[in-house]
Amino acid sequence: MWMYFYLVLFLLDGVAFSWGDSFSLAGTGAHGWVDCVTASDMCNQNPQCSSRYRVMRQCLVGRERDTMLANRECQAALEVLLVSPLYDCRCKRGMKKELQCLQSYWSIHMGLTEGGEFYETSPYEPVMPVRHPDALRLASIISGMHTVAPKANTCSDPGKTCNPCLDAAKACNLNNTCKKQRSAYIATCNKGNPCNRKRCHKALRQFLDRVPTDYSHQLLFCPCQDLGCAERRRQTIVPFCSFEDKVKPNCLELRKTCRQDPLCRSRLADFHMNCMVTQHTASSCPNEENYRACLASYAGLIGTDMTPNYIDGSYSNWTVSPWCTCKGSGNQEEECESFLGDFTENMCLRNAIQAFGYATDSLFSKPEPVPTSLSIKPELETTGSTSEPLSNHTDQSNAVTRWKGNGPKCNLSKGYICGDENLRPSSGFDGRTRPKSPLGDGSPCVFASVWALVLSLTSALASRAL
Amino acid sequence: GGESTEENDNAGVESSGFVDQLDIMSPQIPTRSRRSSNECGLRSVLLRVRDLDLGYDADETILFKYCGGECPRVLSNHDLTVGNLMVRGALPDLGASGGWQSGPCCRPTHHEDLAFLDNAHHWHKVEKLSAAGCTCVG
Numbered sequence: 001m002w003m004y005f006y007l008v009l010f011l012l013d014g015v016a017f018s019w020g021d022s023f024s025l026a027g028t029g030a031h032g033w034v035d036c037v038t039a040s041d042m043c044n045q046n047p048q049c050s051s052r053y054r055v056m057r058q059c060l061v062g063r064e065r066d067t068m069l070a071n072r073e074c075q076a077a078l079e080v081l082l083v084s085p086l087y088d089c090r091c092k093r094g095m096k097k098e099l100q101c102l103q104s105y106w107s108i109h110m111g112l113t114e115g116g117e118f119y120e121t122s123p124y125e126p127v128m129p130v131r132h133p134d135a136l137r138l139a140s141i142i143s144g145m146h147t148v149a150p151k152a153n154t155c156s157d158p159g160k161t162c163n164p165c166l167d168a169a170k171a172c173n174l175n176n177t178c179k180k181q182r183s184a185y186i187a188t189c190n191k192g193n194p195c196n197r198k199r200c201h202k203a204l205r206q207f208l209d210r211v212p213t214d215y216s217h218q219l220l221f222c223p224c225q226d227l228g229c230a231e232r233r234r235q236t237i238v239p240f241c242s243f244e245d246k247v248k249p250n251c252l253e254l255r256k257t258c259r260q261d262p263l264c265r266s267r268l269a270d271f272h273m274n275c276m277v278t279q280h281t282a283s284s285c286p287n288e289e290n291y292r293a294c295l296a297s298y299a300g301l302i303g304t305d306m307t308p309n310y311i312d313g314s315y316s317n318w319t320v321s322p323w324c325t326c327k328g329s330g331n332q333e334e335e336c337e338s339f340l341g342d343f344t345e346n347m348c349l350r351n352a353i354q355a356f357g358y359a360t361d362s363l364f365s366k367p368e369p370v371p372t373s374l375s376i377k378p379e380l381e382t383t384g385s386t387s388e389p390l391s392n393h394t395d396q397s398n399a400v401t402r403w404k405g406n407g408p409k410c411n412l413s414k415g416y417i418c419g420d421e422n423l424r425p426s427s428g429f430d431g432r433t434r435p436k437s438p439l440g441d442g443s444p445c446v447f448a449s450v451w452a453l454v455l456s457l458t459s460a461l462a463s464r465a466l
Numbered sequence: 467g468g469e470s471t472e473e474n475d476n477a478g479v480e481s482s483g484f485v486d487q488l489d490i491m492s493p494q495i496p497t498r499s500r501r502s503s504n505e506c507g508l509r510s511v512l513l514r515v516r517d518l519d520l521g522y523d524a525d526e527t528i529l530f531k532y533c534g535g536e537c538p539r540v541l542s543n544h545d546l547t548v549g550n551l552m553v554r555g556a557l558p559d560l561g562a563s564g565g566w567q568s569g570p571c572c573r574p575t576h577h578e579d580l581a582f583l584d585n586a587h588h589w590h591k592v593e594k595l596s597a598a599g600c601t602c603v604g
Contacts, residue, residue: 169526169582170528173580174528179528179529182581183580187579187591190589235589238589
């Protein structure tokens with residue numbers, strides 16, 4: 001089969017010139033490729049190509065690929081298409097008809113590859129080495145990271161609490177586009193019980209498409225020095241809706257599902273291409289000049305079936321992974337582990353994320369004047385038993401909503417008031433009292449306020465019973 | 467008075483360097499649009515969510531926008547008449563302080579929602595928190 005394939009290619013090399021006249025390559029531009037939507041249009045305008053394309057599309061619909069290719073007509077159609085611009089077409093990231101382009105690409109390439117390959121070629125345009133203005137060369141970052149002892153606190157002022165993920169949220173909130181898109185996906189992913197995963201995914205993809213990577217990558221890849229920061233980072237994509245699920249499928253099954261969707265398939269192929277662990281480079285990334293390409297393709301997976309996320313709350317030794325497991329792989333366990341390892345043990349991805357963190361730190365290392373009027377923040381953002389002051393606070397406007405917590409369970413034993421998770425706000429903003437925030441002044445929970453509330457509640461209940 | 471939209475104001479605000487993500491400004495000092503000194507317009511102040519006094523234990527910093535400034539006092543015949551009648555005491559249900567606004571006032575035209583993660587890592591959404599445009603109404 002493959003011998004035939006190569007022979008065909010060899011023979012048709014010479015035939016390639018004849019197509020040059022029939023197709024106007026006006027759309028190629030400097031890079032020499034057309035996008036698949038344009039290529040389809042060009043093919044449809046050419047009578048020879050369009051008939052073959054139609055034949056091939058019919059060949060691929062539904063039937064077994066191997067039996068299809070045994071059909072001589074289908075093979076002939078395939079031969080013809082191999083030399084058309086359709087073969088070399090690619091898709092531009094974020095282009096207008098991206099999904100259509102990707103569908104075209106896979107309809108052609110489905111006929112060409114065996115299918116079930118470990119790595120597939122990415123339909124996206126190859127990333128050019130970009131001289132980013134303030135990005136250091138990855139190799140020097142990596143060597144710096146390994147030779148010099150890591151700073152204990154990578155933030156500028158060792159005395160102050162440092163939370164790069166909070167800084168990233170601030171940066172996003174101060175940019176109109178980022179703020180709007182962020183509020184939009186957060187709202188979508190928190191709506192309903194259970195939430196609508198599909199809509200959440202769509203909203204996430206929209207966020208990542210429309211917001212400049214300076215902001216979105218800062219939110220996704222902020223470097224963390226403590227648990228609070230790491231938990232915030234983990235929460236970025238609203239994982240209880242977009243990531244976690246009741247069932248953890250087998251990774252190879254998940255890959256199969258992903259490959260049935262042209263978008264997920266493309267993004268997965270792109271991730272494999274840009275984050276492929278390479279032997280001869282210092283960073284282990286294939287493209288040293290542009291490690292951000294790996295980050296961008298990783299981010300491209302978010303909002304697809306293969307959405308990856310940080311899977312633990314660890315800040316120093318974090319791991320990213322899609323929501324899948326290698327249990328029940330049978331005799332494909334090695335393949336499964338290898339696939340999963342491309343996420344969990346990928347040196348290129350790890351180095352790229354760490355390098356991004358270093359670059360971010362240099363951006364934020366400007367000393368910040370601390371306004372004296374601000375109350376002092378608690379030293380560490382603990383993920384433990386913090387309470388929600390809303391419970392002892394008569395409520396405000398109709399629209400203040402609180403979602404079911406997805407964080408750690410509130411620990412009543414420490415005397416904290418745990419927020420009422422089914423809090424339904426009443427109308428009107430009258431008679432608000434300033435809440436006693438247990439952490440507000442840096443002191444632990446105020447027992448007196450707890451007892452006062454308990455007493456008032458019991459007296460209210462007693463008076464009702466009477 | 468004119469309607470100042472958020473786009474216009476951000477242009478003015480951003481070019482003054484206010485929305486530079488690397489600066490923290492004191493939350494007490496609001497900014498003004500660069501147009502004229504006290505015209506009705508969108509203003510903003512940099513604050514942490516906890517400082518909004520809504521009861522959240524959240525340290526995310528946001529740009530809270532509000533409407534402020536003076537509206538040109540174009541009094542209609544109605545305004546003039548109500549004023550006259552009040553002076554004469556002919557409108558007893560409008561007390562001494564009035565409960566009555568003479569002239570237009572600077573109010574938001576539409577609002578924006580905000581979503582954030584609090585310190586316990588729970589997501590929240592506050593609808594219609596910030597103003598997104600101002601106009602003189604009435």
